[in-house]
Amino acid sequence: MRRSTRVAMCLALGLAALPVAGLRADPTTQQKYDALKAQMAAMARQMASMQKQMAAMKKRQAAMAASTQSTDQKAIDRSVRRLYKKVMKESQKISALEPGNIQVLIAGDVNFQFQHQQGHASTFYADSSPMIQVRVDKNIFINTAFDFYTQSGGAGGVNSDIGAANLNYELNDNITLGGGLISSPIGGIVGIYNPAPWNRWVVDGSLEDNLLPPNELGVWARGGVPAPNNLGYLTYFLFASNGPASTSTNGTANSAGSYNSYTGLNYGNWNPAAQNGKAIGGRVSYLPIPNIEVGYSFEYARPSADGSPVTINSLVQAVDFNAYYVNKKIDGLFRVRGGWTWDQVGQGLVVANASGGFSSLGGDSNGGQIEFAYQPSMCGIKYLNRVMAAFRYDRIDGPVSQALSGSDHEQRYTFGLDYWLHSNAVLKCEYEFDNLSGGQHGADAVFMQFAVGI
Amino acid sequence: MKMFPAFHFVKAATIGLAVATAVSLTGCSGSSPKQTTAAKKPLPPHPMFTFKDPADNESGAQIWSQNCMRCHQLRSPAQYTPAQWGVIVQYMRLKAGLTGEQAKKVLAFLQSASAH
Numbered sequence: 001m002r003r004s005t006r007v008a009m010c011l012a013l014g015l016a017a018l019p020v021a022g023l024r025a026d027p028t029t030q031q032k033y034d035a036l037k038a039q040m041a042a043m044a045r046q047m048a049s050m051q052k053q054m055a056a057m058k059k060r061q062a063a064m065a066a067s068t069q070s071t072d073q074k075a076i077d078r079s080v081r082r083l084y085k086k087v088m089k090e091s092q093k094i095s096a097l098e099p100g101n102i103q104v105l106i107a108g109d110v111n112f113q114f115q116h117q118q119g120h121a122s123t124f125y126a127d128s129s130p131m132i133q134v135r136v137d138k139n140i141f142i143n144t145a146f147d148f149y150t151q152s153g154g155a156g157g158v159n160s161d162i163g164a165a166n167l168n169y170e171l172n173d174n175i176t177l178g179g180g181l182i183s184s185p186i187g188g189i190v191g192i193y194n195p196a197p198w199n200r201w202v203v204d205g206s207l208e209d210n211l212l213p214p215n216e217l218g219v220w221a222r223g224g225v226p227a228p229n230n231l232g233y234l235t236y237f238l239f240a241s242n243g244p245a246s247t248s249t250n251g252t253a254n255s256a257g258s259y260n261s262y263t264g265l266n267y268g269n270w271n272p273a274a275q276n277g278k279a280i281g282g283r284v285s286y287l288p289i290p291n292i293e294v295g296y297s298f299e300y301a302r303p304s305a306d307g308s309p310v311t312i313n314s315l316v317q318a319v320d321f322n323a324y325y326v327n328k329k330i331d332g333l334f335r336v337r338g339g340w341t342w343d344q345v346g347q348g349l350v351v352a353n354a355s356g357g358f359s360s361l362g363g364d365s366n367g368g369q370i371e372f373a374y375q376p377s378m379c380g381i382k383y384l385n386r387v388m389a390a391f392r393y394d395r396i397d398g399p400v401s402q403a404l405s406g407s408d409h410e411q412r413y414t415f416g417l418d419y420w421l422h423s424n425a426v427l428k429c430e431y432e433f434d435n436l437s438g439g440q441h442g443a444d445a446v447f448m449q450f451a452v453g454i
Numbered sequence: 455m456k457m458f459p460a461f462h463f464v465k466a467a468t469i470g471l472a473v474a475t476a477v478s479l480t481g482c483s484g485s486s487p488k489q490t491t492a493a494k495k496p497l498p499p500h501p502m503f504t505f506k507d508p509a510d511n512e513s514g515a516q517i518w519s520q521n522c523m524r525c526h527q528l529r530s531p532a533q534y535t536p537a538q539w540g541v542i543v544q545y546m547r548l549k550a551g552l553t554g555e556q557a558k559k560v561l562a563f564l565q566s567a568s569a570h
Contacts, residue, residue, distance in 0.1 A: 088558060105541040135541045143545060173554030176547075199526045224551035235551030285551070290520035324523060423527040 103135040108145065111197040111451035115204075118443040126150050127197065129163060139170040143182075163215070174223045182220070184213040185237040185283040188295045188320030189339045189369070198451035201335075201390035202416045203428050206369045210400055211341040212318065213265075213299060216241035218278070232289065238282035243301035244314065265303060265314055265345060277302040281316075292323045303345075314345040332377040332385070340368035343400065365398030375420070388418040390430070407436035424453040514563025517556050525550070531567035539564040 108131035116122035127149040134142040145163035166180030187208065197203070218241025225234050244265035281299030299316045320339035326332065343365040375388040395411035402408060416430030428449045434442030512520075522528055534542060539561060547557040 088562075103537050103541045105538050107542075133541050133545050135544050141544045141548070168548060170547075170554065178548075222548065222551065224553050224556075226553070237551075290517075290524065293524060322524060326523070420527065423529050423533075 101137070105133045105135075107131045107133055107454055109196045109198050109451060109453040111449055113203060113447060113449035113451075115445060115447050117445035120443065124150075129196070131164070141168045141170070142166070143168070174225050175221060176223050177219075177221050179219040181215055181217045184216045184299075185222075185239075186281060186297045186299050186316060187212040187318040187339055187341055188283060188285070188293075188297065188322070189337055196451075196453055197449065198424060198426055198453035201371055201373045201388065201418060202392050202414050202430050203447035203449045204414065204430070204432055204445065206392070206394045207396040207401075207404075207410060207412065208339060208341050208367045208369045208394055210396060210404060211316065211343045211365055211367050213244065213279075213316070216279075216281075218242060227286070233287040235285045235287070235293075236282065237284075240278055240280050243277040243279040244303050265301075265316075265343070285320075291325065293321065295320045295322075312345065314343070316344075317342045326377075328378050330374075331379040333373075333375045335373040336371065338368065338370035340366065342366045343398070365396065365400035367394070367396030367401075369394035373418075386420045388420060390414075390416040390418060392416075405436060405442065407438075407440065407442075409437035410442060411435050412442070422452075426451055512556075512559070514559035514561070515567075517552075518560045518563055521550055521552065521556070521560075522546070531564045534564075534568060536565035536568050539568055 108129045110126075110128045112124065112126040114122070114124050127147065129145060129147045131143065131145040133144075136142060144165050147161040147163050149159055149161075151157055151159050162181065164181055164183065166178055166182045168176050168178035170176045189206070189208075216239050218239050220237060220239035220241075222237040223235070225236075226232075227234050279299050279301035281297065283295055283297035285293050285295035287293045295318075297318045297320070299314075301314050303312060303314050318339055318341040320337075322337045324333060324335045326334075345364075369392060371390065371392040373388050373390040375385075377385050379385050392414040393411070394414075395409070396404070397409045401410050404410065412435070413433045414430055416428055418429075419427045421427065426449075428447070428451070430447050432445045432447070434444050436442045519528060531539070543557055543561040543564065546552070547554075552560070
């Protein structure tokens with residue numbers, strides 16, 4: 001048989017078988033199919049319902065777990081706080097019972113330096129400022145500081161001074177009351193940030209310091225309070241103290257009734273004859289984060305000359321700021337501090353002058369400073385990580401500048417290199433460029449210092 | 455053209471402000487009808503101003519490093535004995551304006567670090 005004939009026969013047989021196959025889909029099988037389909041649909045519905053139930057159960061479980069966890073955490077936090085308070089209370093009781101619970105610490109700082117200023121003899125200088133700190137109990141604290149130093153120029157010799165003699169009582173977590181002699185908070189930079197030589201980035205004092213009271217002899221309230229809504233932190237220092245005396249053009253105290261040559265204020269706090277008028281003042285500062293502090297301070301007084309019933313108004317105001325940034329990105333630490341002070345004295349008072357006419361008193365003096373410092377403490381290079389480069393710009397204007405340098409205006413640029421041997425021991429070397437008003441060159445100076453804080 | 459008088463503007467603004475204040479105060483008291491019916495527990499008072507001691511969220515080491523560094527180089531805890539730290543922290547609390555709680559935490563940290 002030929003191949004084409006065989007193919008044709010197979011096709012014919014296949015076509016003939018098709019109707020037979022159609023007859024095999026009988027009605028019983030269709031019913032089964034429908035039943036199965038219905039069963040499948042029911043099962044699908046059941047599955048969907050079960051899935052919904054499962055999701056709801058999971059949600060409930062998650063919610064229960066979260067609430068249990070937060071409740072547990074809160075309970076743990078509460079018990080830890082309670083335990084902490086208990087431990088602190090007990091430890092305080094125990095320390096109060098221990099013999100010698102009055103704790104005394106000798107601290108302070110020592111420094112010596114070499115300075116050479118144009119137009120002046122070069123000199124070595126030494127200063128020792130021991131400090132006796134006494135913790136009488138957990139609420140009472142006493143601080144006494146002395147200052148012994150050699151005098152450069154003039155008669156020379158050794159001078160002594162008292163830097164602090166104060167007693168403080170911690171009323172509660174946020175208020176401390178005190179009385180005595182203390183560094184003035186006015187201006188911030190001198191009294192708070194860098195009072196001791198070892199803690200200053202540059203050796204020489206700032207021109208702004210001449211406008212600020214160095215200390216206060218009086219009573220005060222100070223402390224810190226959190227700002228509302230966790231927006232940072234506030235500190236305050238409010239005081240009433242002996243007021244300043246007025247000074248003349250040559251910086252000495254005015255004699256009775258003589259205000260003709262008034263220039264500024266003398267804060268020699270222990271001259272009772274000039275202290276009838278008291279000063280009030282204070283400083284408040286705001287810290288949005290611990291790295292940044294911005295402060296405002298003022299001191300108001302009615303100073304008089306020795307023995308004179310005539311008083312004048314004086315208002316010293318200052319703003320200051322202090323910030324630091326420490327990060328591996330800059331390989332270390334960057335700091336900036338600054339401040340500006342306004343001295344307004346004798347405003348609006350008119351007095352008879354020496355030539356028989358009248359002249360108005362008072363001259364506003366102002367001045368400020370800005371300091372930068374950078375220390376590559378994270379650079380990983382031995383010795384270099386201990387070096388700090390510092391720069392300061394400071395200036396002063398007005399009658400106080402006249403009394404200091406004979407110029408209406410003085411400004412300085414200081415470049416310094418500090419080498420930190422230890423966190424409290426530093427070697428400093430700096431050069432100071434001095435400029436006076438009218439483009440005059442002032443007295444440039446070189447300083448070298450070794451200072452240690454103990 | 456008739457101008458809208460300033461007096462009317464002020465009056466409208468005042469009424470608007472009063473209504474807005476009343477609405478916001480109602481919101482602050484946390485007593486919307488839905489909340490009252492849904493949750494029977496009374497809502498906590500709206501924290502208009504909360505004064506939270508920074509020491510609550512910070513450890514003694516954190517307070518020490520962040521605050522002390524503002525004014526001077528950090529001193530190693532090993533430089534002084536625990537008793538000496540007691541005096542120093544009391545002095546520095548005054549200088550830095552720390553709260554009592556902050557000072558306690560710093561002291562606890564320095565004393566424990568100094569002792570080991």
